[in-house]
Each structure stands twice: as C-alpha cells, then as structure tokens.
Amino acid sequence: MRRRALALLPLLLVLLLAANGVLRQRLADFVESFPTPRAAVPAGWPAPQYDFSGNPVTASGFELGRRLFHDPRLSLDGSISCASCHQQFAAFAHLDHRVSHGLHGANGTRNAPALFNLAWQPALMWDGAIHNLELQPLAPLANPVEMGETLEGVLVKLRADAGYRRRFEAAFGPGEIDSRRMLLALTQFIGTLRSADSRYDRGELSAREREGLALFRRHCATCHREPLFTDYSYRGNGLDADSADAGRGAISGKAAERGRFKVPSLRNVAVTAPYMHDGRFDTLSQVLRHYASGIRDSAALDPALRGGLALGPEQQQALVAFLETLTDEAFLQDARYAEPLP
Amino acid sequence: MSRLILPILALALGLAGCTRAPELDVEIDISHVVGSEPLRLDDGVYRDAAGEDFSVSRLRYYLSLPRLRRADGSWFEPLHPAESAEAYHLVDEARADSRRLRIAGVPAGEYTGVEFLVGVDEARNHAGAQTGALDPARGMFWTWKSGYIFLVLEGKSPQSPAPGGRFSYHLGGGEPSLARRVYLPFGERPVRVEERLRPTVHLAVDVGALLSAVNPVRIAQLPEAMDPVSARPLADNAAAMFRVDHLHHEPRRRGGG
Numbered sequence: 001m002r003r004r005a006l007a008l009l010p011l012l013l014v015l016l017l018a019a020n021g022v023l024r025q026r027l028a029d030f031v032e033s034f035p036t037p038r039a040a041v042p043a044g045w046p047a048p049q050y051d052f053s054g055n056p057v058t059a060s061g062f063e064l065g066r067r068l069f070h071d072p073r074l075s076l077d078g079s080i081s082c083a084s085c086h087q088q089f090a091a092f093a094h095l096d097h098r099v100s101h102g103l104h105g106a107n108g109t110r111n112a113p114a115l116f117n118l119a120w121q122p123a124l125m126w127d128g129a130i131h132n133l134e135l136q137p138l139a140p141l142a143n144p145v146e147m148g149e150t151l152e153g154v155l156v157k158l159r160a161d162a163g164y165r166r167r168f169e170a171a172f173g174p175g176e177i178d179s180r181r182m183l184l185a186l187t188q189f190i191g192t193l194r195s196a197d198s199r200y201d202r203g204e205l206s207a208r209e210r211e212g213l214a215l216f217r218r219h220c221a222t223c224h225r226e227p228l229f230t231d232y233s234y235r236g237n238g239l240d241a242d243s244a245d246a247g248r249g250a251i252s253g254k255a256a257e258r259g260r261f262k263v264p265s266l267r268n269v270a271v272t273a274p275y276m277h278d279g280r281f282d283t284l285s286q287v288l289r290h291y292a293s294g295i296r297d298s299a300a301l302d303p304a305l306r307g308g309l310a311l312g313p314e315q316q317q318a319l320v321a322f323l324e325t326l327t328d329e330a331f332l333q334d335a336r337y338a339e340p341l342p
Numbered sequence: 343m344s345r346l347i348l349p350i351l352a353l354a355l356g357l358a359g360c361t362r363a364p365e366l367d368v369e370i371d372i373s374h375v376v377g378s379e380p381l382r383l384d385d386g387v388y389r390d391a392a393g394e395d396f397s398v399s400r401l402r403y404y405l406s407l408p409r410l411r412r413a414d415g416s417w418f419e420p421l422h423p424a425e426s427a428e429a430y431h432l433v434d435e436a437r438a439d440s441r442r443l444r445i446a447g448v449p450a451g452e453y454t455g456v457e458f459l460v461g462v463d464e465a466r467n468h469a470g471a472q473t474g475a476l477d478p479a480r481g482m483f484w485t486w487k488s489g490y491i492f493l494v495l496e497g498k499s500p501q502s503p504a505p506g507g508r509f510s511y512h513l514g515g516g517e518p519s520l521a522r523r524v525y526l527p528f529g530e531r532p533v534r535v536e537e538r539l540r541p542t543v544h545l546a547v548d549v550g551a552l553l554s555a556v557n558p559v560r561i562a563q564l565p566e567a568m569d570p571v572s573a574r575p576l577a578d579n580a581a582a583m584f585r586v587d588h589l590h591h592e593p594r595r596r597g598g599g
Contacts, residue, residue, distance in 0.1 A: 054470070129487040134470035138478055142485040151479040179479040183471035251487060253571055 036062045037192035037336055039119065042201075045227055048119035050133045050191055055184045057192055061171040063340065064164075065189025068182065070339040073157050075147035076103055082140065082186075085112040088337055091268035091328075092116060092193060098279030102146035109245065111279035113264060114272045116195040116331065122232050126261045126277045127251045133191055134183045151179050158182065195267050195331040196227075205325055212322025219291075219309045220266075220319075223302070229266040229326065236260045236300030238290070238308075239276060243300065247277065259300040270324045271332065284323055288316040366448045366535050368410065369542040370456070372433060372441040373587065374401060376550045383435055391554035394561050396499035396509070398549060401435040402482060403493035403580070404475070406466075408445050408458040411525075413532060417457075420447055427474030430462065432482060452532040456543060460580050461492030461514070461521025489515045493580055495552060504565035511552075513577050516570030522581035533589060540594040546587035555582035 036059040039052040055061075068074065072081040085100035086092040092115035094100045099108045110126050124130035130139060140146040141154065158164045158177045168177045171185055199205065205213060216224075225231040234248035236259050243259025261277045275281040281290065292311040295301070311319070331337075374381035376388040376398075387397050407429050409419040422428045434440045445456075461467075466476060467489050482491045493513040502509045513520050526545070533541045553559045557575035567573040 131468045131488040132470040135478065135483075135485075135488050138483070138485040150481075152481075155479060178473065179477050180471040180473050183478075187471075253569070 035336070037194060037334075039192060040194070042194075042196040042227070045196070046120065049122050050119040050187070052119070052191065055134070055187055055191075057188045058171060060167065061185050061188040062192065062336075064167045064171045065185040065187065066337065067164075067167065067340050068186050069189050074141060074149060074154050076149040076153065079103065080147050082137070083339060085140075085146075086115050088334075089271070089332055090114070091195065091272050091332060093272035095271075095273070098274050100146070102140075102143065103148040106145035108143070108145050110277050111274060114268055115190055116193045116267065116328075117228060117265065118193065119191045120228055123262075127248050128234060128262055129251050134187045136190070137183060137186045155179060155182065189337075193331075193337060195328040197330045198267065198328040199325040200322075201227075201328075205322070208318055209322050209325050212318040212320070213325075215311070215315050215319050216322055219311065222304060223263045224266050230263045232262060234260040234262050235302040236298060236305075237276075238295030238297070238301050238305050239278075239280070241296045241298050243298070245277065247300075249300075256299050259298060266323060267326045268328055268331070270327050284320045285316065288319055292316060365446065366450060366537070367540070368445045368448050368453070368456075368533060368535060369540065370408070370443050370445065370545060371542055372443075372545045372547055374435055374441075374547050374549055376548065381435060381549055388550065390550060390561070391558060392560045392562075394499055394501040396497050396501075396561060398435070398495065398497040400494055400496040401433075401549060402491075403433050403460060404462050404482070404490065405431045405433055405443065406459040406462055406521075408443070408456060410445065410448065410453040410533075411455040411457065413452045413454050418448060418451075418453070420445055425473075427466075427472055427476040430466070430475040432475040432480060448535050450536045452534055453528065454532050455525055455527040456586075457523060457525040459521050459523055460584075461519065461577075462490040463521065464519060466490075467515075467519070467521075484514065487515070492521055492577075495549065495576075499561045499565075501560075501562040502565040503562065509561045509565045511567045511573060511576055513567070513573045513580065514570070516574065516577070520570055520573060520577035522577055524581050524584050526584055526586050528586055528589060531589060534591060538594055539591045542590040542592070544587045544590065546585055548583045548585070551583035552576060552579045555579040 036057060038057050039048070041048060069082045072078050072084070074081060080102055085094045085097070087095060089095070094112040097112065099110060100112045101107050113126065118124070118133055118136075121133070122128075124133065124136045125139065130136045138151065141149055141151065155177060158168075164177065168181055168185075169175070172181045175181075200213075223231055223233065223235060234257060240259060246258050248260040248262070249255065249258035269275075270284065273282055273284075275284070275287050281287045288311060291305070291309045293308055295305050295308045297306065376386070379386070379388065381398060381401070383401075384397060384399055387395055389395055407419075408431075409417045411417055420429065431443045432440060462476070466472065471478070476490070478485070482494070483489070484491060491512045491514040493511070495511045497509055498507045499509055500507055528543065533543060535541060553561070556578040559575055559579070564572065567576060
C-alpha cells in the first residue's frame with residue numbers, strides 16, 4: 001500500500017506543479033541547486049581559454065547538453081551519438097578503436113580524442129582546426145563519416161520533440177530551439193568535463209611512481225606540461241618519415257607542419273588506448289618504446305626528439321607506472337556525466 | 343538606493359518625452375549581372391573574359407559592417423548590440439529578399455558613398471556560436487575548420503575538367519584574411535537622407551568581374567578553390583565586382599516605411 005502511494009508521488013508532484021507557479025519556481029530552484037559540474041578552476045591551474053561568462057553553466061543547461069551528447073538522433077540515421085565514440089569509461093575516448101566508425105560503418109581517419117578539460121584548449125582537434133569550443137560539435141555532426149547530419153536537420157528533429165522544447169526553454173528561456181542554444185548547451189556539458197582528481201593530483205605516489213614522475217619531468221614535461229599535461233603545441237613526434245596525414249599542415253598551409261599534431265594531454269592516458277593520431281599503438285609500453293628507439297626523422301620532427309629519448313627498459317616501466325597515476329577514477333565514474341535516463 | 347530611483351525614472355521619462363527624431367534609413371538594392379546581362383541562376387549561360395562558357399547555380403556572400411561616408415569625409419556607422427549579427431548581411435541570389443538591405447538609424451544629411459566588408463571580420467570569424475546571418479545553420483560556415491565562407495560561387499562550365507563540368511569557389515579564412523573592404527562612391531549626386539525622402543542605392547554586382555577584374559581566373563585551370571591559398575586571386579576580384587548603378591529618392595510615407 002505504502003509503495004503504491006509512493007509510486008503516485010511523482011504524479012502528485014506534477015499536478016501540484018502544473019497548478020502552482022510558485023512551487024514550479026521552487027522546483028526549478030531545487031534542480032538548480034544540484035551539484036552540477038561548474039566552470040571551476042582547480043588550484044594551481046591556469047585560467048581556462050573558454051569564457052563561460054557568455055554561457056553560464058546552469059543545471060538545466062548542463063543536463064540538456066548531457067542529453068544531446070548521448071542522443072543518437074543527432075546523427076543522420078539515428079545510429080551515432082557523440083557518446084558512441086566518446087565513452088566515459090575511456091575518459092570519453094573510444095576504447096579499442098584506432099579510428100572510429102560513423103554512419104554505415106564508414107571509418108574516420110583519426111583516433112577519437114579523449115574529452116576532458118576542454119575549456120583549457122586554445123584550439124580543438126588533433127590539428128587545431130576549431131577555434132572555439134562552442135563550434136566544436138559541428139565538425140563530427142556534419143562529417144559524412146561520423147554523424148553525417150546537417151545543423152538544420154538536427155534542429156528540425158529537436159524542435160519536433162516536446163521534451164527537448166521543454167528542456168531548451170528551461171535552460172534558455174522562451175524562444176525557438178536554434179543552433180546557438182544547442183551549441184551552448186553542448187558546451188556546458190563538454191566544457192565542464194573536468195578531470196583533476198587523479199592520484200597524481202592528490203600526491204599519493206609510491207616510490208616507483210615518484211621515480212617515474214622524475215623521469216617524466218626530465219624527458220616528457222616540456223611538451224606534456226603539468227598540470228594539464230600538454231602545452232597545446234603542434235609537433236612532429238617521429239611516427240613516419242613521410243606522414244600520410246597532413247595534420248597541422250592542412251590547417252596552416254605550411255609544408256614544414258605536415259604530419260604535426262597537437263600534443264595530447266596525458267591525464268587518464270592509461271584508459272584511452274589506442275594511442276597517437278591514428279591509433280597505431282595499443283599499449284603505453286609500445287608508445288615509450290617508440291620514443292626510446294622508434295623515432296623516424298622528417299622535416300616535421302620536433303628537435304627534442306631527434307635520435308630518440310634516452311630511456312632504458314627499466315625507466316620506460318617506471319614511466320608507465322607514473323602515467324597510470326594520472327587516471328582519475330572519480331571522473332570516469334562520475335554519474336553526472338553518464339547517459340541520462342530517457 | 344530608493345532615493346536614486348525617482349530621479350533616474352524622471353530622467354528616463356524626460357528623455358523619452360523629448361521630440362524623437364524619426365527613424366531614417368538608406369536602402370541598398372542589389373542586382374547581379376554578368377557584364378551587361380542580368381544573372382539568371384542555372385539557365386543563364388554567359389561567357390567569361392577568357393572565352394569560357396559558364397552558368398551559375400549558387401551565389402552567396404556576406405556584406406558586413408556597412409557605413410556611410412558624409413560629404414565632409416566623416417563616417418556614419420550604425421551601432422548594434424555587441425552580440426547581435428545585425429551588421430552582417432548574407433546575400434543569396436536564390437532569395438530575392440536577401441538582395442535588399444537596410445542601413446537603419448541614419449542621421450539626416452548628405453552622404454557621398456557607402457563602404458562594407460565582403461566577408462566577415464576576424465573577431466566574428468573566430469567567435470563562438472552566433473545567430474542571424476552568422477548562424478552556422480545558414481550553411482556558410484566551415485564545420486571541419488572554424489570560420490565563415492565569405493563568398494560562394496558555384497556553377498557549370500564545359501571548360502571545367504571537374505566531374506559534371508562543375509566549378510566551385512568558396513572564399514574564406516586566410517592570413518591575411520580574404521575579406522575585403524569595398525568603398526563605393528555615389529558619384530556626382532549625393533544620397534540625401536531626410537524626413538521626406540527615402541533613398542535607395544542600387545548596386546550592380548558583376549559576377550563576370552569575379553573571374554576577371556584583377557586576377558584573370560580560368561575555370562579550365564581552376565575548377566575548384568576551397569582553401570585560402572587558391573581562392574586568394576578571387577578575393578581581389580570579389581572586391582572589384584561592386585558598383586553603384588543608380589540612386590533613387592522616393593517620398594517617405596508617414597509612420598515608417
């Protein structure tokens with residue numbers, strides 16, 4: 001009996017709300033008081049690049065962004081969502097996929113990057129093609145081998161959905177669903193995917209891991225600069241003598257930048273395999289072997305890597321031990337980022 | 343605090359009560375031509391300076407940040423809210439209403455020319471999600487590489503080596519930018535903006551000039567230009583395709599219009 005009464009509670013609440021504007025406002029305030037991830041800056045971090053003052057994060061905006069991120073209807077045939085290739089347990093990279101497959105199984109050309117701390121990126125994508133986080137979602141949305149949809153096509157679907165109409169109004173006030181509102185909501189979600197709570201951040205390192213950290217600071221930290229573990233530069237890391245992918249060169253038009261790619265963050269790197277822009281390496285050990293003994297010369301090669309890094313097998317293992325401390329379990333399991341209930 | 347409210351209110355009411363100048367404007371009407379012929383999408387066939395035959399299936403471009411030059415050399419620049427895209431206009435030959443734009447809030451006086459940007463300025467080209475003419479849903483935004491397409495010209499030519507005899511020119515981006523400032527003098531007769539008269543400036547925009555005005559472009563050699571390097575010659579031509587065809591002054595109807 002009591003259980004049945006409990007089941008009626010939501011209905012009662014809805015009825016009350018429909019009847020009472022004050023209560024509705026209270027509920028909205030209550031929802032806003034949920035611990036939504038906000039645009040906070042962890043201690044010791046630089047200021048973010050994305051300016052949230054033009055897009056203040058709200059509980060309803062973040063929730064809407066989360067819903068859009070996980071909704072396959074954003075793709076042309078309803079088969080692919082952002083989350084299809086950006087899985088939370090892989091720090092929003094795509095586990096086991098060198099490159100991802102989009103519509104009709106078509107393959108992309110680059111490894112889906114992990115998504116976190118995006119608000120700090122001066123430019124997005126492996127080649128820095130996108131300047132503003134708000135516009136980032138347009139690229140996979142429109143790419144024919146990813147979600148293959150048009151912005152107009154997505155908006156038609158969202159406008160036809162009463163649930164979305166309600167959620168957009170809750171987030172942005174009365175008005176039609178337009179591309180700006182959709183992009184702002186998505187940005188509230190992807191821009192607050194924040195990972196800053198690894199064992200490294202908490203300073204809980206074993207002796208061996210500390211040894212790895214020392215090696216890291218000597219050999220890797222110039223490019224993978226702490227605390228974000230990247231300096232966001234575009235560099236050649238000796239994968240190929242002649243890169244099949246123009247990389248940064250396609251954006252800058254400079255021949256010397258052919259085959260250069262953005263230095264990725266190493267946070268959560270232990271869970272974001274496979275590695276490199278084309279996903280060619282399956283394990284961190286392979287990656288370290290590459291830096292120690294697999295560097296190939298080219299015009300794009302970063303001078304610091306010429307001849308390889310002086311790392312013996314023991315040191316490589318210590319480095320891997322350190323890199324594993326960058327995994328942020330709380331981030332990987334944070335229910336606020338997970339797929340929302342229907 | 344409340345002590346401040348009354349005077350502010352009084353001031354606001356007082357200002358609102360002042361004689362409000364009527365909203366004056368200048369209209370700009372655009373006709374697309376190829377040489378001396380009017381442009382007809384798809385079925386018009388034209389010949390360029392290099393003797394190539396071509397037809398046009400799509401012509402779109404941004405006219406941005408218009409301003410009017412006064413007889414004394416100073417400028418009238420319309421003010422818009424920082425976030426708005428009102429100063430950006432997307433001309434699309436396929437949409438008749440897009441070939442007309444209005445410069446609003448123009449003070450009475452005489453004006454000797456108009457200037458605008460063909461394209462989008464750097465600040466807006468690299469800004470976040472925008473609305474109005476700058477809404478990326480308008481299809482003038484490169485999704486794989488941030489930035490607006492300033493001008494699109496697509497069509498067919500038997501001389502084009504591309505599949506289907508197509509040619510496509512998408513201008514945008516570039517360092518320095520491919521956006522071009524264009525100043526068009528009104529000629530001997532200035533535009534008069536006053537309460538009684540509504541001026542209209544008719545522009546003739548020559549698509550033929552886009553292929554030949556400054557840098558001759560052969561469709562046979564350049565069937566596609568989608569990146570700033572190959573599109574740069576076309577950007578210089580784009581700046582030269584505008585001219586003032588004639589001016590019009592018509593009685594302004596009372597109560598707007």
